[in-house]
Amino acid sequence: MKKWKYVSLTAVLGSALLLGACAGTSNEEAENSGNSAQQKENGEGQITGSVMGDGSSTVAPITEALVEEYAAVQPNVQVSVGVSGTGGGFEKFIAGETDFSNASRDIKEEEAAALKDAGIEYTKFEIAYDGITVVVNSENDWATDLTIDQLKKIWIEDGTKKKWSDIDPSWPDEEIVYYAPGTDSGTFDYFDEIILDGEDLVRSAQLSEDDNVIVQGVVSDKNAIGFFGYAYYLENKDKLKAVSVNGVEPTNETIENGEYIPLSRSLYVFVNDGKVKENKAFFDFMKFSLENAGDMAEAVGYVRLPDEKYEEGLKRLEELK
Known part of the structure; x- marks a missing residue:
């Protein structure tokens, strides 16, 4: 497989991510993906079809890496993934427009009811762990360690212009x-639940489903503060600062071991069971994804799950087939 190292996240934040066939891979790549060069020459194990997904911009970097690797193994399968945010992705999933939906939070009761x-x-x-990372401008040398109470005071609307x-x-x-993040974002929902306690976010906040807009905003103003997924911080850590929360800095270790609380969270992919059964290409893509999600999560800056969790996922996927 390609050696990924904090790949650029910008490309996955357009209206859609569309990656099709990639012609020609090395024998090593083919072997690592479970297909020998001879199998590819003979067309053995090759399938055709299309797969459609949408959802979280936070999960998108993992999916982008998986889709590119998968295209080298199954060049006749077209995988198209939109980036509408977790909420927007669930809307399309409920409407039956997509095979899978990426999510940076768990499904809401009303979304589950709509699916039913x-x-x-x-x-x-x-598929991975993430830590919502609060960031400030690189010139900010005062708000480098915030308590939960301070985060609440900063972010909850109280009718004043806060200094x-x-x-x-x-x-x-x-x-x-x-x-x-915008209100369709699972990151917004999680922050709302954990930090805002259901109160309104400050009305002066500039919202965007594109995390790179948040990066640029914080970089451009020494008095700015923002938050997004951990991978976006890693890609931009030379431009801005991560804020410690209750004395704990977000790192792979603190996110994985739960020390970075309460802003550590899981990242998910929700799949349509019926489409797994009827679409061979979709089943194959999901199998590939679960087999490689840990490596891809680490490559783009998130934290892999314990291997047994991926194995449990593969067993559930086989049961759906």
Whole structure:
């Protein structure tokens, strides 16, 4: 397989990610993907078809890496993945428009009920761990370690124009500038549940489903603060600072062992059970994904699950077949 190392995340944040066939791979790549060069020459194990997904921009970098690797193994399968945010992805999943839906949070009760009403049975697969990372401008040398209470005071709307000095009198008497994921984002939903406790996010926040917009916003203003998935911080760590939360810095280790609480979370792919059964290409892509999700998660900056969790996922997928 290709040696991925914090691949660029920008390309996956357009209206859709469309990766088809990649002609010609090395014998080593083919072997690593479970197909020998001779098998490919003879056309053995090759399938055709199409697969459609949508959903979380946080999960998108993992999917992008998987789709590119899969195209080298099954060049006649077209995998198309949109990036509408977790909520937007579930809307398409409920409408039957997609085979799978990427999500950076668990499914909501109303979404599960809508799927039931639509007659769609589904299965949830956990694919990686993430830590929502709060970031500030690289020139910010005051708000480098925040408590949960301080995060609440910063982010919850209270009818005032907040300054850093309102959070701590020793901090600058400058107005805070906010950047955050859009309301269709699972990252927004998770932050809302854990930090906002259902209260309104500050109304002055600039919202975007494109995490790179948040990066650029924070980079451009020394009084800015934002949050997004851990991988986006790793890709941009030379431009901005990650904030420690309750004294704990987000790292692969602290995210995996649960020390980075309460902002550690799981990332998911939800699949349409019926489409797994009727679409050989979809089953094959999901099998490939679960076999390689750990490596791809690490490659793009997230944290892999224990191997047994991927094995459990593969068993559930086989049962769906």
